[in-house]
Amino acid sequence: MYAVGGFNVTDEVLATVEAFSPATNSWHTLPSKNTPAVALGGAAAPCPKDAEGLKGTCVYALGGFNFTDEVLDTVEAYSPATNTWKALPGLPTARFELAGATAPCPKETRGLKKTCIYALGGAADTAFNALTTVEAFAVENGHRP
Template sequence: MAQILSPVAGAAGRGGRPAVEWRAEDPLSSPRYALAAATAPDGSIFAIGGSDNSKTGVVEVYSPRTRQWKAGPSLPHWRYRHAAATGGDGRIYAIGGGSPGGEGVFLRSVLALTPGDDHWVPVAPMPTGRQLLAAAAGTDGRIYAVGGRYYDVLATLEIYDPTVDRWATGAPMPAPRYGMGVAGGPDGRIYAIGGQGARVGSILDVVEAYSPATGAWTTLAPLPRPRAGVEATTGPDGRIYVIGGCELDLEAPPGEQCVFTTRVDVYSPDTDTWETVTGTTIAHSEGAVVTSGRRIYAIGGHTAAVESMRVTARRRVPQPPVGDSSRNLQPPPDASRTGR
């Protein structure tokens, strides 16, 4: 199932915002998790790779106008637990993850697709191969690849500039982790939210933001509840939406303590505060979340479901701090892309 979150007539939510409900739409061709997704400049959504009980290089393209999926250009090889983002050049990038060779293969490779083309092309590889990373495009058009695993849990930040096809290394996150949500905020900062730490069972509520202007991370208000396997995107209202994931249930039997959730939390960068809103109807974990137009789409994650919510609230979008190189630059069509 795929679903749309749209206002409920006559109802009101917190702060006078309209209440919302989820509605099913066109599903993926099969249940998938550990996929990645990105929004093209025309608003179409690319669901890339993942696992459907066997690893896959399938790419599907969703049209918000027709509300239907179609086949897109497949990856050269299957890829999962990777990240995706749309760069300032309008191309879609599939970044890192795992591929042929099993769990021990940590990819450095990066593929780029120009929407409308029929094939992916290799670009400069990341300095660090990794799975379970996340990535987001900043307002400067660069792509920020954050965290993940290369046997150990990583705090790594690497930054790709599409204009010169080159990676640079940024300051590491204070909290090493994987399976977090990452989003590019309208203030130019890159937000890393939740995830799993190095210790077994250490599901995190940590929220940190990286400023390209200062090259430093700042610790912010924590998630209302710790979660891993989450996805994040910046909505058209300038707030960051954190969807689904896995919560720790210490009363459950060993091996069953990671419980999938329908929870949706929304972060306001201008006030450093969180709000919990209507949850998805189906629990998503290790899925993908993107923004297209005024809707936010939650795609797959141990399910074929695709759900979207319509964002109707209008809020003041904070400006980048003085001296931030991202000031006056236009964000890419979807300022945040998630991966796993």
């Protein structure tokens, strides 16, 4: 289980990452992600094949908010196998308070079996205007179907 970003008791936006190990019943500090964020989405899926330094299964951090009235479109992937974060192409729509999910890509991928990371809903701005859009990122080759 991973805890990514958030804010502390002084409202400082964090980029810190921690992982819980059931085997040792303890939390471990990991390398921080590149962009501090709160209210971000997350998902786990295969690492992008063309992303240098990433391999195996990655943890994806999507969008978020940074408390300077900036809604983020960032996408970052963490590879536990290499203990590395990498910035990926951003979301088409900046958003926070979103859900992240992993599932097969839509049929528009021409019958190829691919895994997509989905950014679902969320808010588009600090007035909390809700989004009903869903966006997908195909992790096998790093493109949007």
